[in-house]
Amino acid sequence: MGFNTDLDMAQSYYVATAHEAPARPTLAGVVDADLVVVGAGATGLSAALHAAERGQKTVVLEGGKVGWGASGRNGGQMIPGLRKGATDLVALYGPARAKALFDLALEARDLVGELIARHGIDCDFRETGHLLGAVKAGDVAHLQAEVKCLKDVMGYDQAEFLTATQARAQVDTPYHGGLLDRRGGHMHTLNYTLGLARAAEAAGVTIYENSAATALTQGAGVRIATAGGAVSARHAVLAGDAHLTGLLPRANNRIMPVANYVVTTEPLPQIAALFPTDVAVSDTRFVVNYYRRTVDGRILFGGGERYTPQPPKDIAGFVRPFLEKTFPGLKGVKLDHAWGGLVSVTTSRLPHVGREGNVYFAHGYSGMGAILSTLGGKLVAEAVTGQTERFDLFAAVEPMPFPGGMALRGPLHVLGMLWYALRDRI
Numbered sequence: 001m002g003f004n005t006d007l008d009m010a011q012s013y014y015v016a017t018a019h020e021a022p023a024r025p026t027l028a029g030v031v032d033a034d035l036v037v038v039g040a041g042a043t044g045l046s047a048a049l050h051a052a053e054r055g056q057k058t059v060v061l062e063g064g065k066v067g068w069g070a071s072g073r074n075g076g077q078m079i080p081g082l083r084k085g086a087t088d089l090v091a092l093y094g095p096a097r098a099k100a101l102f103d104l105a106l107e108a109r110d111l112v113g114e115l116i117a118r119h120g121i122d123c124d125f126r127e128t129g130h131l132l133g134a135v136k137a138g139d140v141a142h143l144q145a146e147v148k149c150l151k152d153v154m155g156y157d158q159a160e161f162l163t164a165t166q167a168r169a170q171v172d173t174p175y176h177g178g179l180l181d182r183r184g185g186h187m188h189t190l191n192y193t194l195g196l197a198r199a200a201e202a203a204g205v206t207i208y209e210n211s212a213a214t215a216l217t218q219g220a221g222v223r224i225a226t227a228g229g230a231v232s233a234r235h236a237v238l239a240g241d242a243h244l245t246g247l248l249p250r251a252n253n254r255i256m257p258v259a260n261y262v263v264t265t266e267p268l269p270q271i272a273a274l275f276p277t278d279v280a281v282s283d284t285r286f287v288v289n290y291y292r293r294t295v296d297g298r299i300l301f302g303g304g305e306r307y308t309p310q311p312p313k314d315i316a317g318f319v320r321p322f323l324e325k326t327f328p329g330l331k332g333v334k335l336d337h338a339w340g341g342l343v344s345v346t347t348s349r350l351p352h353v354g355r356e357g358n359v360y361f362a363h364g365y366s367g368m369g370a371i372l373s374t375l376g377g378k379l380v381a382e383a384v385t386g387q388t389e390r391f392d393l394f395a396a397v398e399p400m401p402f403p404g405g406m407a408l409r410g411p412l413h414v415l416g417m418l419w420y421a422l423r424d425r426i
Contacts, residue, residue, distance in 0.1 A: 009068070009072065009073055009339050009341065010339075011315075011337055011338055011339050012072075012073060012190075012262075012337060012339040013262075013264040013294070013298070013300060013336070013337040013339075014072055014073065014188060014189060014190035014191070015072075015190065016337060017188065017191075017296075018188075018190050018191055018194065019122065019191050019194055019195075021065070021066060021194050021197070023209075024062075024065075024066070024207050024208065024209040025208060025209070026208060026209065026210045026211050026228055027061060027208040027211040027226050027228050027229040027230075027231070028228045028229050029228075029229045030229055030230050030231075030232065031059055031206075031229065031230070031231045031232070032057075032231075032232050032233070033056075033057045033058060033059040033206075033231055033232070033233040034051075034056040034057040034058065034233060034234050034235070035047075035048070035051050035056045035057070035058045035059070035233055035234070035235050035236070035237065035384060036058075036059050036060075036061065036222065036224050036231040036232075036233040036235075036236045036237070037051075037058065037059070037060045037061070037236070037237045037239055038060075038061050038213045038224060038236065038237065038238050038239060038240055038244075038247070039060075039061075039062065039063075039069070039238070039239035039240040039241065039243075039244075040060050040061075040062035040065075040066040040067070040068075040193075040197060040207055040209070041067065041068075041069045041070060041071030041072070041193060041239060041241065041373065042071040042192070042193055042196060042369070042370075042373035042374045042377065043071075043239035043241065043362050043363065043369075043373040043374070043376045043377040043380075044060055044062075044237065044239030044240075044377060045060065045066075045193065045196040045197050045199075045200050045377065046115075046196060046373070046374045046375075046376070046377025046378050046381070047237045047239060047362075047376075047377035047378070047380045047381045047384075048060050048200045048205045048207075048237075048377075048381075049115075049196060049199055049200040049203055049205065049377075049381075050377065050378045050381035050382070051381040051384055051385065052200060052203035052204050052205050053203055054381065054385045055385075056381075056384070056385065057204070058200075058204070058205045058206070059205070059206050059207075059208070059231050059233070060200070060205060060206070060207040060208065061208050061211045061212070061213050061224060061226060061231065062207060062208065062209045062210075062211060063210070063211065063212030063213070063240075063243065064209065064210065064212075065209050065210075066193060066194060066197045066207065066209065067189075067190045067193035067194055067197075069240070069241060069242070069243055069341065069342070070241055070242065070341050070342065070343045070369060071189060071190075071192075071193045071369070071373060072189060072190035072193050072194075073189070073190075073260075073262070073339060073340075073341035074189050074260075074341070074343070074369065074370050075186075075189075075262060075280075075290045075291070075292070075300065075302045075370065076186045076187050076188060076189040076192075076280075076292065076300070076370060077130065077184070077186055077280045077282065077290055077292065077370055078109060078112065078130065078184050078185040078186055078187060078280065078370055078371050079130050079181070079184055079280070079282070079368060079370070079371070080105075080106050080108070080109045080130075080158075080181055080183045080184060080371075081102060081105050081106060081181075081368075082101065082102065082105045082349075082350060082351075082368060082372070083349040083350070083365075083366040083367055083368050084348070084349055084350055085146050085149075086098070086102060086146055086149040086150045086153060086154050086156075087142070087145055087146055087149045089101060089102060090149060090153055093397070095153050098153065098154075099153060099154050099155070100393060101350075101393065101394070101397070102154050102156070103154070104375075104390060104393055104394070105372065105375070106156070106183075107375060108371040108372050108374060108375035109183055109184075109371055111371075111374055111375055111378060112187075112192075112371045112374050113125070113127070115196065115199070115374065116187075116192070116195070118199075119195060119196075119198070119199040119202075120195075121191070121192055121195030121196070121198075121199070122191060122195070123187045123188045123189075123191040123192040123195060124186075124187055124188040124191070124294070124295045125185070125187045125192075126185045126186050126187065126278060127183075127185045128184075128185050128186070128277060128278040128279050128280070129170075129180055129181060129182045129183075129184045129185065129277065129279045129280070130180070130181045130183075130184025130185065130186075130279060130280045130281070130282070131162075131167065131170050131171060131178050131179070131180050131181075131184075131279045131280070131281045131282075132178055132179040132180075132181075132281075132282055132283070132284065133167060133171070133173070133175035133177075133178045133281060133282070133283045133284065134167075134175050134176040134177040134178060134283075134284050135175065135176070135283050135284045135285055136176065136284070137176045139176065139177075139284040140176050140177040142284075143161055143177055143178065143179045143284075144161050144177075146159070146179060147159050147160065147161045147179060158181055158182045158183045159179055159180065159181045159182075160179070160180045160182070161177065161178075161179060161180075162177055162178040162179070162180050163177055164176050164177055166178070167180075169276060169277075170275075170276065170277050170279050170281075171274065171275055171276075171279060171281050172273060172274045172275075172276075172327070173326050173327060175283070180279070184279070184280055185280060186280040186292045187370075188295075189370060196374075208226075211226045211227075211228065211229075212226060212227070213225070213226060213240075213247060214226055214227060215247070216236065216247040216248060216359065218357045218358060218359065221233055221234045221235075221358060222234070222235060222236040222357075222358050222359055224236055224247075234358065235358045235359070235360065235384045236358065236359045236360070237359075237360050237361065237362075237377075237380050237381075237384070238251055238359060238360070238361040238363075239361070239362065239363065239376075239377065239380075240363070241255070241342075241343070241344050241363040241364075241365075241369070241373075242255065242257035242258070242342035242343055242344040242363075243257075243342065244361075244363065248356060248359060248361065250354070250356050251352070251354070251356075251361045251363070253401040253402060254346055254347070254352045254364065254398070254399050254400070254401050254402065255344035255345070255346055255352055255363055255364045256344060256345050256346070256402055257342045257343075257344055258342065258343055258344070258345055259310075259311065259340055259341070259342055260302055260340065260341055260342075260343055261302065261303075261304055261311070261312070261315050261318055261319050261338070261339070261340045262300065262301065262302040262319070262338070262339055262340070262341075263300075263301055263302075263315070263316050263319045263320070263323065263335045263337060263338045264294065264298045264299065264300045264301070264335065264336055264337040264338075265298050265299045265301075265323075265330065265333050265334065265335055265336065266298065266333065266334040266335070266336050267296055267297040267298055268297055268298065268299065268330075268333075269297075270329075271293050271297045271298070271299070274293070274299070274327065275292070275293040275299075278292075278293060279292070280292040287303075287304070288303075288367065289301070289302070289303035289322055289326060290302045290303070291303075291323075291326070298336070299323070299327070299330075301319065301322070301323045301326070302319070303319055303322035303323065303326075304318055304319050304321075304322050311340045315338040315339065315340055316335045316338035319335075319338065320335065343365070343366075343367060343369060344363055344364050344365070344366070345364065345366040345367070346364040346366055346399035347399045347400045347401075347402060348397070348399040348400065349366040350364075350366070350394075350397055350399060351363070351364050351365050351366070351372060351376060351394055352364035352398060352399050353376060353379065353380075353391065353394040353395050353398075354395045354398055355383065355391075355395065360380045360383060360384060360391075361380075362376030362377065362379065362380050362394075363376070364399065376394075379391045379394065
């Protein structure tokens with residue numbers, strides 16, 4: 001696994017407000033286990049926790065610190081479902097298969113809430129809904145069709161179409177309309193991930209930090225090597241997402257790392273007027289703006305277009321125009337935190353879940369990983385212990401590799417993103 005130190009999260013709001021976490025050892029020597037997990041984000045920790053609860057001796061290898069990757073940096077938006085909407089799923093797979101995929105993805109929302117309650121995870125969990133705002137008038141018909149499909153095909157009655165006036169009653173910015181999902185919400189994503197780590201350790205999992213996986217070999221079992229040692233196990237789970245490099249080509253060539261950048265404002269006295277219902281919000285742009293209020297009265301805002309992993313020299317200056325366009329009244333507002341991180345997307349925008357030999361993987365959540373990652377980890381743990389039906393449902397819709405594999409996926413992805421970014425402006 002490779003780590004980009006330029007994307008240090010030291011300036012993150014999450015780090016500034018995180019609960020204290022214990023120092024964990026670096027792997028030294030050879031360790032035996034039933035399961036070795038690479039990556040201590042929500043996917044890896046969920047896999048470890050659920051596997052340990054099923055009686056597996058489990059070891060987690062993390063190249064940085066727990067929650068160092070996207071699980072500790074993302075917008076904290078809890079959005080039920082998949083990046084592909086209900087209408088797209090039906091068009092691709094037909095009503096029955098689309099509903100099966102949607103129902104399984106929907107479980108992620110309940111799973112996260114259940115884990116928070118069961119393990120007493122203090123992470124500013126808010127069940128206040130998610131609003132998808134229509135940036136263009138032409139987006140309204142799609143949102144209306146989406147609500148109808150959710151109700152008629154998926155049997156999901158928690159989504160409602162909002163007029164422009166109704167949407168503005170949720171957040172004080174001018175959308176042409178919106179889709180409000182009452183099952184959405186938001187949370188402090190780093191504190192959630194730290195809580196998952198504590199729960200996993202309480203279940204018997206051993207976590208090694210600063211122990212990046214450098215090599216994977218398969219035989220009768222799996223051996224994962226690090227600079228200081230190795231873990232030999234019957235099975236392995238790769239849960240490094242955008243930071244996964246070189247260990248398993250089949251996993252690597254179906255995901256594309258994409259850089260995201262986030263800021264928080266200073267605490268705002270007008271925050272309640274800007275977010276009367278405390279919803280999490282994203283919009284219908286291909287390059288999405290996403291934002292919410294924090295418990296201490298700030299706006300946490302992610303947005304902008306960046307097509308290479310190299311961060312801008314001034315992250316706050318990069319994101320500011322998108323924040324100020326959304327909230328013109330905040331022009332010149334003080335920004336207290338600014339950070340970046342990598343997420344992974346797939347060609348289909350559906351998660352990449354699969355297996356090669358005794359190695360399992362789940363990643364490529366395409367911007368929906370705040371809660372889908374926890375479900376991905378649970379599905380992998382089920383499969384490792386012989387219960388494969390739910391895992392196989394996602395594995396059967398494996399995304400196509402990026403054309404040209406790892407060598408060309410970057411340049412070709414840049415061209416594609418530039419096209420969609422242009423379309424956003426039309």
